[in-house]
Amino acid sequence: GMVSKVDYLYPSMGNRTQQLNTQQLAKYVMFKQLGNIFDENYKLLEETDQYELFNVFDERIDSNYIELVGGITGDYWVYLRSNYESIRESAAISNEFLTYVGILVTILCVIIMIFLSNHYTKPILKLAQIAKKMENLDFDVRYKENRHDEIGVLGHSMNSLSDKLEQTISELKTANNELELDLQRRSEQEQMRQEFLANVSHELKTPIALIQGYAEGLQDNVNDDPESREFYCEVIVDEADKMNKMVKKLLSLNQLEFGNGQVHLEHFDLQQVVQSVLSSSEILFRQKEVTLSYDGDHPVYVWADEYMTEEVVMNYVSNALNHIDGEKIIEVKIVSRDGKARVSVFNTGKPIPEEDIDKIWSKFYKVDKARTREYGGNGIGLSIVKAIMEAHNQAYGVKNYDNGVEFWFELDEKTEN
Incomplete structure (x- = not known):
């Protein structure tokens, strides 16, 4: 056109x-x-x-x-x-430019990915490891990074959760241990009850049999002469007296072992208590021709239950009288050292066998059963000593020598007011 x-x-x-x-x-x-x-x-x-x-x-x-x-x-x-x-050329330049731009973008993306990995991925993996250890009840691992973003909040929340879980599990373990100990105590108490009944039955069986036998002899007029009747009566009274003493000791021991016997701490002169026990036992020393050695000549004031302390001294002296042999010497001492007053009672005789040293404090335990029956012992005296000293939270014990045995106990010493 x-x-x-x-x-x-x-x-x-x-x-x-x-x-x-x-x-x-x-x-x-x-x-x-x-x-x-x-x-x-x-x-x-x-x-x-x-x-x-x-x-x-x-x-x-x-x-x-x-x-x-x-x-x-x-x-x-x-x-x-x-x-x-x-x-x-323009296309080639454009392609080259785009290639360089692509390389730069790729490098930038890699840098961004590394940054994101270090900033988010690795902390998340670390939190996952912490959660895994918490699952295995390992609460020692902690989140320690100081971050204020969501990951930091999550990490500190896991620390708090770990602390609460550890505390809760610790409380549960404590409760389980207490329950286990309670069950163990109940089992021990049941065992002690059964042993107590068995031992009491055994200890009472012999005197009851003797009383019954001599009483039936009196009833059947086995011996009509007055001397025999008097002998029968003496045996019955003696066995009844032994049973009465044993029952009283068992009641006292039972109160101490089950916490019913309260310790009344008071300030008193230990030397006077020991002197009183020795004076009341003087007739027994003469009967057995015992040589007594006691050098208590000055007051020794202690804090303790005076009645229980007297019972401990009495049991030690009685035990020494029952097992004395050889030169027949009983030596009583009061030694003050490092704020403690130690009372020791030594008697000549046979040392206690080493395998029996730890057993003599148990109820009804007798090293020489024939000899124990001979003097009317029942194996309760040292058990009472053990219960009294443990109620005072004080030390006690026994030591063998070549020519005898020494029993001792300690009390807190106080200066006289």
Whole structure:
């Protein structure tokens, strides 16, 4: 068609170089359209109703171009030409630029991933390890990082949870231990009760049998003479007296062992208590021809239960009288040392066998059963000593010598007011 308007033609470099009239432009366009059809250097790339796109080889400069020829709305025509190599170079530059950008973006992504891993992933894995150890009841591991974000809050919450779980489990273990000890105590008490009944039955069996036998003899008039009847009566009274003493001792021991016997601490002269016991036993010393050695000549004040202390001294002296032998010497001492007053009672005789040293404090235990029965012992005296001294929380014991045995106990010494 005809070109009705003159406009400017711009080459590919972008500068306006030539002004064409409408006839020149129409001739140029028609020439290009016809020339393109027959020129081998022109290759049609795309064709529409509005434009045609060619790949043109310019032999003069040995270069390819991209040309676009077509009409625009109205009476306008357009002709565009651009060097193909410049497009390639631009594309290559763009590709190279995009490659560098891609590498930089990849490096940046790796850095970001490492940062996120160190900042979030590793702490989360560490928290998972802490949770795993808590699952295995290991509460020693702690979250120690000082963070103020959500992970820090979670870590400190796990520390608090670990502390509470450890405390709760500790309380449960304590309760279980107490329950176990309580069950053990009940079992021991039941065993003690059974042993107590068995021992009491055994100890009472002999005197009851004797009393019954002699009483039946009196009833049946086995011996009519007064002397025999008096002998029978003496045996009955003696055995009844032994049973009475044993029952009293058992009641006293039972109160001490089960905490019913209260210790009344008071300030008293230990020397007077020992002297009183020895004076009351003087007739027994004479009967057995015992030589007594006691050098108590000055007051020794202690804090203790005076009645219980007297009972301990009495049991030690009685035990010495019952087991004395050889030279028949009983030596009683009171020694003050390091705030303690020690009372010791030594008697000549046979040492206690080493295998029996720890057993003599048990109820009804007798080293020499025949000898014990001979003097009427029942194996309770030393058990009472043990219970009294443990109620005072004081030391006591026994020591063997070549020519005898020494029993001792200690009390807290106090200066006289």
